[in-house]
Amino acid sequence: MVVKRAPDSTESPILEETAVDGGDDQKPKPVVKYGELVILGYNGFLPAGDRGRRRSKFVLQRRTAGNGVRRSRHYVVRTPHSSQAILDANQHSISYTLSRNHAVIVEYTEDDSTDMFQIGRSSESPIDFVVMDTVAGDKTGDTKVLQSTISRFACRILADRDDQGTCRIYAAGFDSSRNIFLGEKATKWSENHEIDGLTTNGVLIMHPCGTFCGGDASCGLWREASVGGAVFMLRESRSAQLKGAPVLNESNELKDGTMIDLCGATLLWRSAQGLQHSPTKRDLEKLVDEINAGRPQCPVGLNTLVIPRKPSTAHASDQMNQPYVYLNCGHVQGHHDWGQDKESGARRCPMCLCVGPVVRVCMGLEPAFYVDNGPPTFAFNPCGHMATEKTVKYWASVDVPHGTNGFRAICPFCATPLEGNPGYLRLIFQDNLD
Structure with missing residues (x-):
């Protein structure tokens, strides 16, 4: 695999896959770009400079091999922290704690048809895009936030490797042990034998009305995405215990111009197709x-x-x-x-x-x-x-x-x-x- 630096220094490195096509000839495969996540409040770069996974924008591109996951099975346990799924570092799982001696474990299996990208405040390796709190008008990067409200593992995006226009967002991300824990106080529920929940401060999304780069776009309604990818109306306050009403006619699929709020930083999603109509x-x-x-x-x-x-x-x-x-x-x-x-x-x-x-x-x-x-x-x-x-x-x-x-x-x-x-x-x- 050949690593090339993008022409614009604000972008992540472009990864090009190379394949042998008979003899010793190597022809690079074209880069497949899903889109970009851009943090509001930065005019092209962070005040202290874009470094590694912490930058003003993150370019989502098709990986060499799919690293996505999909829901497999779920079961009830009494001691979630000692269950086999939680202890297995190769098993993705989500633990929904209902009480001290009652939890539901949802196991996830590997899905090579999707690419998973994770966003959060943590600098641990599972996070692809490190996002810190945005301070309005901060031009030097010297302003420090004493206590961040952004989750360490805030959310994850699954991109369809065969349909580059389909990317979906889910609240919460898997940690270094490939686990997600929703504690006893987290908002959660069970319907039709399926369990789901919300993170503490929530992951809010807003799909624009109209075409973002068509000149007719307007602000849509803010919704909240769940851990399982369902869409709900907003809670009374950011961390209220009662979830909002379900919004059945909207989905967690990102569209060009969708905004994602992580309670401390707001991101704009631009699809690869939409960026073709924007200025460079x-x-x-x-x-x-x-x-x-x-x-x-x-x-x-x-x-x-x-x-x-x-x-x-x-x-x-x-x-x-x-x-x-x-x-x-x-x-x-x-x-x-x-x-x-x-x-x-x-x-x-x-x-x-x-x-x-x-x-x-x-x-x-x-x-x-x-x-x-x-x-x-x-x-x-x-x-x-x-x-x-x-x-x-x-x-x-x-x-x-x-x-x-x-x-x-x-x-x-x-x-x-x-x-x-x-x-x-x-x-x-x-x-x-x-």
Whole structure:
């Protein structure tokens, strides 16, 4: 097997399988990509850099051999921790503890027709994608979360090796001993001789209405996925004991644009087919170049403004050509002290005399968050991340879980909660003046 680094440094390595096709000739088999999981709040990479299994996005690709599992049989035991299935490190199993002396063990058998990918906070080897808590607006990675609410083994995804468009999500993941334990306090139930349950803080999913990259997408309803893959309405609060009502007309099958909330981090699923209709990182950089080619100018300093192609954490005063936007009117200008109120920090726009806050303008560079290929003429309020009109309007309409039972709209590039109504603004450049 040949390991190649993906052209975009934010992506996982691409694995290419090689097969002998007569004689000594080796021809690489094409890579089969299922899709990508992208964490909301990161503009293409983690603040401290993408390293190993901890990164801002994870590319799901067909493995050399299927490592999936499927439900086999279940039985009742009195001492689950000493049962043969739990002690056997080669046996995948889920233990549902009903009482101190009563548990149901569900054994899983190997299924080479599917690939299994696991997501969670743990750095143990069974986790393919290590996800930590997202801190809104954190650009340096220095902010630490004292107590994470993300499960160490949060969820798992099973991808059909023969039908690359079919990927399903399940709550909870198998640990290093290939076990999943649902304790006595975990929400669980038995129906039609089948047992199922929910994890402590739950795995929430939201399928968008319409086509994510078709320009007609809108926010769907948030649901909860069970350990067995069933779909339910939300509980009264995140960790309430009573499960929500079952949703029989929806499934745990991921569709392009499905969002997955792990109570501390929210992920966006982009299918391989859906990504073909999204812009690439190079496309977004070209859009920045086109704006800069118009030589936008600051009406006060009369200097040419330059939108950086890469995010920068340098101090604003060190970037004389860095554009800023007045959040109450949308006029884009350079850094200057004209019209500044020393007490409140608000500024008066010299173009329209509107008073309000200003913020640096920066490009949203994570392609997976875009719903179309238009020009980046809008920005989120109050962070200033630029994107296309349809992209900004879509995300401003999406309510992302926050806390135990709250929701709020955020900028997908930095996770900053949106302010005002509608939470975005049109950018007005003074450009193409020659």
